[in-house]
Amino acid sequence: MSSHRRPGLGVLAARLLFAVQDELYERLELAGHGRVTRLHGAVFAHLDEDGTRTSEIARRSGRHKQVIGRIVDDLEALGYVARRSEETDRRAKLVIPTDRGLEVLRLSDEAIGEIEARLADALGEDVYQVFDHTFRAVLDELAD
Amino acid sequence: MSSHRRPGLGVLAARLLFAVQDELYERLELAGHGRVTRLHGAVFAHLDEDGTRTSEIARRSGRHKQVIGRIVDDLEALGYVARRSEETDRRAKLVIPTDRGLEVLRLSDEAIGEIEARLADALGEDVYQVFDHTFRAVLDELAD
DNA sequence: TGTGATAGTCAAAAATTGTGACTAACTCAG
DNA sequence: CTGAGTTAGTCACAATTTTTGACTATCACA
Incomplete structure (x- = not known):
């Protein structure tokens, strides 16, 4: 076989x-945020600590605003974000993370940061830095 | 704003x-394969020229075999693959690309190859090679 | 031979995405 | 100031996609 x-490059990107x-949502679940799924990631990944517009999240994530609106409905019901008129x-309307939402943002940054640190450790600090830099240039x- | x-790293991977x-499916459409969508990519990306089992495609792509089965139904109806018992x-059952399917495989490899060549040209051959190598190590x- | 695992399919339910229409509010040229 | 055109967000409905569970046929192997 x-x-x-x-x-x-496409398959590499998908695997990464x-x-x-996989690692991020496993960690979120362990931290008691098992209700947060990959779907919600489209919002969390583009949500600023001081709030972001629905349409801006839609633009950044490349999804329709209806989809983002529905995910925000979900996250609002789960207590992760609140809406406030601008x-x-x-x-x-600004989508603003609640304290619970801020914790997810923090945990996410932490998880990604640890993955990056682990890679830097395994491959070499300098090698990883070049990789990261080239990735952004790409x-x-x-x-x- | x-x-x-x-x-x-996660957002970088998603953007890539x-x-x-985007570029791949745009090119496929221009080449007359507009009916081939991102959905079908899960199969094409893991399909060998000499055929691959449904369950192997499911394993490689990380999707349920039911989903792959349905995508294969689709591709079969569109004339891109055929099924043959092992x-x-x-x-x-082996999923085998037809001539038309082989053309999509070829076009896809060509499109990805061109993207990679363009990046190598813009960033430097050596820089891109290191990037590609590190990506696989990651x-x-x-x-x- | 017979027990347990694997390949693939079917069918129905659940979740997600896409479309079109709509209200409210903003912009800006005239 | 006003009216045409644009933008933010939501609603409701249709279409697509994913998930779940069950089922048949076949294989592996003790």
């Missing part, structure tokens, strides 16, 4: 994404 | 995946 083709997500634009290059 | 946190997919194990490291 395993006569499969050498994985290209799944590997990171004062400068009364159409808009994304900049593909953004056109 | 844009006061968002520095994206971690989407960027690669001789060594009569329970199993995945090996996370596989544990």
